[in-house]
Each structure stands twice: as structure tokens, then as C-alpha cells.
Amino acid sequence: MAPKVKLPKPGELSKIEFKNPATDWMDTPVEFKPGTYCWGAKEKDLLTLGLPNPRQWSPADEDWKIPDGWESTIIEGIAERLSKYRSFKVFMDICVRCGACADKCHFYIATGDPKNMPVLRAELLRSVYKKYFTKSGKFLGRLAGARELNMDVLKEWWSYFFQCTECRRCSVFCPYGIDQAEVTIIGRELLNLVGLNIDWIAGPAAACYMKGNHLGLEPHAITGNIESMVDDIEDITGIRVNPTFNRKGAEIMFVTPSGDLLGEPGIQTCMGYLMLFHELGLDYTWSTYASEGGNFGFFTSNDMAKRLNYKIYAEAKRLGVKYIIGGECGHMWRVLNQYMDTWHGPADFLEVPVSPITGTVFENAKSTKMIHISEFTADLIKHKKLNLDPSRNDHLKVTYHDSCNPSRGMGLLDEPREIIKAVCNNFYEMPENTIREKTFCCGSGSGLNASENMEQRMRGGFPRANAVKYVREKHGVNMLANICAVDRAALPALMDYWNPGVGVTGVTELVGNALVMKGEKERTTNLRFEDLPGKGGNE
Amino acid sequence: MDIKFNEILKEKKSTISKRWLDTMIASYPKDDSGFLMSQKDRFANPVGYTFTKGLDGILEVLIKDEDSAESLQFLNDIIKVRAIQDFTPAKAMAFIFQLKTIVREELRKEIRQNQIYVELLEFESKIDDLALNAFDIYVKCREQIYELRTDELKRMTFTLLKKANLMSEIPDPDPESEPKDQN
Numbered sequence: 001m002a003p004k005v006k007l008p009k010p011g012e013l014s015k016i017e018f019k020n021p022a023t024d025w026m027d028t029p030v031e032f033k034p035g036t037y038c039w040g041a042k043e044k045d046l047l048t049l050g051l052p053n054p055r056q057w058s059p060a061d062e063d064w065k066i067p068d069g070w071e072s073t074i075i076e077g078i079a080e081r082l083s084k085y086r087s088f089k090v091f092m093d094i095c096v097r098c099g100a101c102a103d104k105c106h107f108y109i110a111t112g113d114p115k116n117m118p119v120l121r122a123e124l125l126r127s128v129y130k131k132y133f134t135k136s137g138k139f140l141g142r143l144a145g146a147r148e149l150n151m152d153v154l155k156e157w158w159s160y161f162f163q164c165t166e167c168r169r170c171s172v173f174c175p176y177g178i179d180q181a182e183v184t185i186i187g188r189e190l191l192n193l194v195g196l197n198i199d200w201i202a203g204p205a206a207a208c209y210m211k212g213n214h215l216g217l218e219p220h221a222i223t224g225n226i227e228s229m230v231d232d233i234e235d236i237t238g239i240r241v242n243p244t245f246n247r248k249g250a251e252i253m254f255v256t257p258s259g260d261l262l263g264e265p266g267i268q269t270c271m272g273y274l275m276l277f278h279e280l281g282l283d284y285t286w287s288t289y290a291s292e293g294g295n296f297g298f299f300t301s302n303d304m305a306k307r308l309n310y311k312i313y314a315e316a317k318r319l320g321v322k323y324i325i326g327g328e329c330g331h332m333w334r335v336l337n338q339y340m341d342t343w344h345g346p347a348d349f350l351e352v353p354v355s356p357i358t359g360t361v362f363e364n365a366k367s368t369k370m371i372h373i374s375e376f377t378a379d380l381i382k383h384k385k386l387n388l389d390p391s392r393n394d395h396l397k398v399t400y401h402d403s404c405n406p407s408r409g410m411g412l413l414d415e416p417r418e419i420i421k422a423v424c425n426n427f428y429e430m431p432e433n434t435i436r437e438k439t440f441c442c443g444s445g446s447g448l449n450a451s452e453n454m455e456q457r458m459r460g461g462f463p464r465a466n467a468v469k470y471v472r473e474k475h476g477v478n479m480l481a482n483i484c485a486v487d488r489a490a491l492p493a494l495m496d497y498w499n500p501g502v503g504v505t506g507v508t509e510l511v512g513n514a515l516v517m518k519g520e521k522e523r524t525t526n527l528r529f530e531d532l533p534g535k536g537g538n539e
Numbered sequence: 540m541d542i543k544f545n546e547i548l549k550e551k552k553s554t555i556s557k558r559w560l561d562t563m564i565a566s567y568p569k570d571d572s573g574f575l576m577s578q579k580d581r582f583a584n585p586v587g588y589t590f591t592k593g594l595d596g597i598l599e600v601l602i603k604d605e606d607s608a609e610s611l612q613f614l615n616d617i618i619k620v621r622a623i624q625d626f627t628p629a630k631a632m633a634f635i636f637q638l639k640t641i642v643r644e645e646l647r648k649e650i651r652q653n654q655i656y657v658e659l660l661e662f663e664s665k666i667d668d669l670a671l672n673a674f675d676i677y678v679k680c681r682e683q684i685y686e687l688r689t690d691e692l693k694r695m696t697f698t699l700l701k702k703a704n705l706m707s708e709i710p711d712p713d714p715e716s717e718p719k720d721q722n
């Protein structure tokens with residue numbers, strides 16, 4: 001008979017607890033682990049912007065250096081906003097906890113952390129609202145879901161309102177249309193009252209306030225960068241395009257996010273704009289003052305967004321243009337499409353945009369007087385005004401990522417697709433529940449595209465990347481197109497991690513490559529100086 | 540390996556696989572909705588899908604007693620997710636060792652009856668091999684997070700570097716440090 005052996009269970013030998021402690025969300029304090037949060041706003045940037053409580057601090061420190069009496073500052077801040085914004089009051093009151101939004105947030109989907117459920121993210125603030133602004137909360141306290149405002153709550157807000165990309169995916173599924181992005185916006189405003197912003201938002205906002213754009217590019221740097229793109233275009237096409245700057249009396253002013261002026265692959269998108277406008281002979285000009293389409297003030301407070309936005313109409317007025325075309329950007333369009341007119345309109349000094357090439361009147365922009373480059377280009381394509389050779393993009397198998405704001409914020413769904421189909425022969429859609437209004441966020445929106453929180457970004461973008469993985473495996477997709485500067489900055493890292501080998505491109509870069517310009521030489525490379533299909537030695 | 544052991548394992552596969560997934564999910568914050576388990580749509584719940592498919596796939600390969608290369612793909616998909624989810628390395632990879640406990644518990648009676656302890660140990664050493672591979676993948680993922688940051692910075696400052704003629708001074712990325720496509 002074999003000896004009796006009694007093996008210890010492996011678990012018995014190990015002393016590490018692998019299960020998560022099951023505590024109620026109100027009793028689960030937040031932890032700040034490197035890689036999962038953004039750095040705190042710098043003293044100098046808050047000073048520049050005139051925001052409260054400028055100081056050096058770190059979210060990892062125990063003491064956040066918040067001035068005494070901060071509780072009343074926040075409570076008064078809530079009161080003020082309840083009376084000012086009806087939507088905020090409604091969103092605080094009407095949620096029935098049906099749960100329809102719960103599993104729709106990319107951060108929840110990727111972390112399984114209930115506090116990333118949109119309904120619970122709102123509850124972080126709602127619980128405090130209940131305590132101080134409702135009878136039931138005052139008397140029943142926790143029984144009614146109410147709780148005191150204290151430092152732990154404040155830290156929790158900071159953590160979770162800077163873990164929401166304000167993408168509004170949850171709102172698509174809420175039967176009452178509760179928009180968690182708006183709750184986050186208010187939450188961040190409140191945090192800013194006591195000096196709690198993140199560096200990646202306050203820094204660009206301060207740069208924009210002083211220099212006109214997030215990157216802090218001064219006028220000579222802007223013209224210099226564009227000139228070097230002009231040189232590259234000439235090398236590739238043999239044609240020298242002639243952009244003008246701050247030219248009074250031009251018909252159109254063009255505004256794009258400054259990300260298109262500096263990094264890759266933004267600059268190739270920018271080269272696409274330059275080529276397209278040149279080919280059309282468009283009477284347009286760049287402004288080196290209104291040199292930012294994006295608006296990181298929007299991620300700080302309504303007032304800051306308004307302040308940074310002001311220059312766009314002011315500059316259009318100064319230059320005496322008829323209307324404005326804006327470049328490929330995400331949140332820029334939520335601001336321009338939904339807020340600018342209220343803040344600084346009516347822009348009576350401008351005219352309703354009319355395409356000088358096709359005569360199309362853009363009635364949708366009757367009020368704002370500003371149209372999106374994709375609307376403009378799709379209209380040209382529809383009227384067959386462009387000479388295109390899509391085979392130049394034949395090495396690409398393209399899929400399209402709907403950026404949250406243009407898709408959910410302004411319904412720009414078909415125009416980019418029409419453009420891509422006209423300039424590429426291989427286009428594949430991602431699955432239905434991950435595109436159009438239901439698109440998944442890049443995970444880095446609303447100012448969260450810093451680099452110190454890379455781990456958090458990889459999480460937030462996982463649902464998006466997972467859908468890209470699917471079309472890559474099924475169709476061999478190797479290029480992710482988009483119309484957003486934050487996407488162009490943030491998605492390359494997301495692809496490198498989850499789907500190595502998939503590149504990222506702005507839609508207008510694809511246009512620039514396919515565009516057959518009058519008098520151009522035979523092109524051998526694309527705008528990235530890579531051999532065109534069938535033209536290089538490495539085929 | 541002894542046929543018997545694998546046959547028993549095969550019979551119990553679905554129970555083992557389910558328990559394995561349960562243990563994995565228990566490492567996430569308490570969530571009454573049970574989302575990670577219950578949502579079956581692979582796009583609505585990529586984490587749950589990756590784990591369900593991956594754990595089942597690994598188990599399948601282990602039972603078939605074949606070349607482990609196939610299971611590396613599944614392992615890679617799972618670890619990539621665990622590596623960015625706020626776990627300590629130990630917690631991120633505990634699930635591999637937990638398979639041992641589950642198999643022992645599920646097969647306790649059969650192992651005693653058939654006296655197949657040696658086979659059990661053989662099986663467990665395959666799990667150890669898997670764990671060693673998992674460490675490699677995990678470390679690579681974590682290193683990559685830092686590389687992503689430097690790569691991003693390079694992309695962001697592309698024009699400036701080019702203008703200052705500095706581009707040539709940035710060495711070509713070392714092929715070893717390029718993100719490897721494990722898929």
C-alpha cells in the first residue's frame with residue numbers, strides 16, 4: 001500500500017490575502033498609487049490663472065495644504081451652482097438608480113471599481129448634496145445616502161472626478177439623460193475653489209492664457225513650425241503652398257488645436273489642411289493669437305473656459321473674416337458648438353458659412369459661424385470637387401474611432417466616414433456597440449492625457465483598444481483614424497500597449513495623401529516620408 | 540502524463556474553470572452587480588471576456604498536455620490586463636498559483652482513490668512553468684508603461700527636435716526595447 005500523503009494546500013502556505021476586502025463604498029478610502037493619478041497643479045500656473053490657493057503640493061502627500069474653512073467654501077460653491085445651473089440641480093435630484101448607466105463607463109469596465117460607475121461617481125457628490133441641501137439627508141444621514149463633507153471625501157472627489165474623461169457615454173444610456181460629464185464638470189469646479197486641479201490641465205490653460213495656445217508657442221514658433229511643414233510638402237509634392245498669417249480681410253480664419261503644430265502625427269494632419277486649402281485656392285488665414293482650438297479651461301471651470309475661448313471671436317472680428325473653419329479636435333467642438341455662442345455670441349459681425357467651392361450653406365452653423373473641417377471636406381467630396389487617388393493609401397487598412405465630443409456632442413458621425421471611404425480603399429468598422437454615439441473613449445480625454453498616469457490611461461482606453469484588436473484580428477486593420485488632437489497624441493501609446501503595429505492618423509492626413517494636386521510631381525512617399533505602395537524599394 | 544489524471548481533469552474542467560474565474564474576480568473591488576462575471580458581450584466587458592477565454596484556454600492546453608506555447612498567448616492577454624490594474628505583482632499573478640488549490644480540492648477524492656500523486660505533482664510543475672512565463676510577461680508590460688512615456692514625449696516634441704537638428708542624435712530605438720507583438 002502506498003504511503004498516505006497529506007499535502008498542505010498551497011493556499012495554506014501563503015499568507016498573502018488575494019481577495020479584496022468587501023467594504024461599502026462609503027467606507028473604502030481612496031489610495032494614491034503612482035501611475036494612476038495626475039500630478040497636482042503647480043503654484044505658478046494657478047497664480048497665472050488667478051485661481052485660489054496656489055501652492056506646491058502633491059496628491060501623494062497626506063497634507064494637501066487646503067486653507068481652513070474649506071468646507072464652507074465648497075458648500076457655498078454647491079449652493080451657488082445649484083441656483084445657477086438647472087441641469088445640476090435636476091441631476092442631483094432625479095436619478096432613480098436604475099443602473100442603466102452603471103456598466104457603460106470605460107473606467108468601470110476596465111477596473112471593476114464600483115466608484116467608477118457613472119451612477120456612483122455622481123453619488124460621491126450627491127451624498128454631500130443630500131446632507132446639506134435636503135431634509136431627508138439632514139435628518140436621516142447615511143440612511144438616506146447622505147454624508148458629511150470631510151478631507152477623505154474631498155480626496156475621493158479629486159481621484160474620481162479626474163478619473164472621468166467627461167466623455168458622456170453614460171448619458172446615452174440614461175433614461176433621464178443624466179449627464180455625468182456635467183456632474184464631473186461641476187465637481188472639478190468645486191475642487192478648483194480650494195486649489196485642487198491637475199498639472200496637465202492648469203499648465204496648458206496657463207500657457208493658453210499667456211500665449212494663446214496650450215503648448216505656449218509664440219507667434220514666431222507657430223509660423224516657423226508651419227513653414228517647416230511647407231518645406232516638407234514641397235519635398236513630397238513639388239508644390240510650395242502659401243499659408244498666410246494674421247491677414248486682415250481674408251474670407252476665412254482657420255483655427256486648430258495647437259497639438260497639430262508640434263507633435264506626430266498631428267503635424268501630418270496639419271500638412272493635410274495646408275495642402276487641401278492650397279489646392280482649393282481658399283482665401284483663408286491662420287491666426288498666431290487665436291492659435292488654439294482646444295480649451296483646457298473647460299476642464300477647470302465654466303469661467304476659465306469662457307475666458308480662454310474669448311480670443312476666437314475677438315480675433316475673427318479683428319481680422320474681419322466672414323466665418324471660421326476649425327480643425328480636427330474633440331472637446332474643442334463641444335465648446336465651440338455648445339458654449340461659444342452663449343458666452344460670446346451672437347457673432348453678428350460674421351456671416352453664415354458658405355463653401356466658396358460648392359456654394360453649400362452650412363445652416364447648422366448659422367449661429368456659431370464656425371464649421372468643422374470634416375463637414376467642409378465631406379461636402380467637397382460629395383460634390384466631386386477633389387481629385388483623389390485612394391490607392392496611395394492602399395497599404396492601410398483603416399478603422400475609425402469616433403471621438404466622444406464630435407460624435408456625442410455634435411452628431412458628427414457620417415462626414416468623417418464619407419471622407420475616409422473616398423480616400424482609402426480599405427475601411428472596416430469596429431463593432432456596433434463601440435462606435436458612433438456609443439463610441440468608447442480613448443481613455444485620456446478631458447485633460448487626462450498626461451504621461452504620469454499612463455497606467456490609468458491604459459485602463460481607460462482598454463475597451464476602445466479591445467474593439468480595435470477585434471478588427472485587427474478579423475481584417476488586418478493597421479491604422480486607427482480619428483478627428484481629435486488628443487486622440488492623435490494619446491492613441492499611439494494605447495495602440496503600442498494593446499495592439500502593437502496599429503498606427504494612428506488624423507483623417508485629413510489621409511486626405512493629404514490621396515489628394516492629387518494640380519501640377520504636382522510624381523509622389524514617392526506619403527506625408528510621413530514613408531514609401532508609397534508600389535513606389536518604394538522595399539515593396 | 541498518466542492518462543487517468545488527464546481524463547479526470549477533463550471531466551471536471553468546467554467546474555475548475557468556473558472556480559478559477561471566480562477566484563480571479565474575487566481580487567476586484569466588491570461589486571454587487573457582478574458585472575465582470577455576468578456581462579457576456581466581449582466588447583461591453585473586455586476584462587471578463589479576456590479572463591473567461593484566457594483561463595479556459597490555458598486549462599485546455601494543460602489538459603491536452605501539449606506544447607505550452609499556445610497557452611502563452613492566453614497568458615499574455617490576461618497579464619496585460621492585470622499589469623495595469625493597480626495590483627501588486629503578487630496579487631496580479633496569484634491566479635496562476637490558485638489553480639493548484641482548485642485542482643487539488645476538486646480532484647481530492649479521485650487522487651486518493653487512484654493514488655496519482657506523482658501525476659498531480661507533474662501537473663503542478665506545469666503550472667510553475669506557466670508562472671515563470673507570467674513573470675516575464677508581467678515585467679515586460681510594466682517596463683513598457685515607462686517606454687510609452689518616453690516614446691510619447693519624443694512624438695510630442697518631434698518638430699522641435701527636427702528643427703534643432705537633434706533628431707539624428709536620438710538613437711534609433713533599440714529593437715530589443717520595441718514593443719513586442721505577442722499576439
Ligand code: SF4
Pocket residue numbers: 104105106107116117118121163164165166167168169170171180181184
Ligand atoms: S462621462 Fe464618460 S468617463 Fe465620465 S462617468 Fe460617464 S462614461 Fe464614465
Ligand code: SF4
Pocket residue numbers: 094095096097098099100101102118119173174175176177178
Ligand atoms: S441611468 Fe440615469 S437614472 Fe439610471 S442610475 Fe444612471 S444616472 Fe441614475
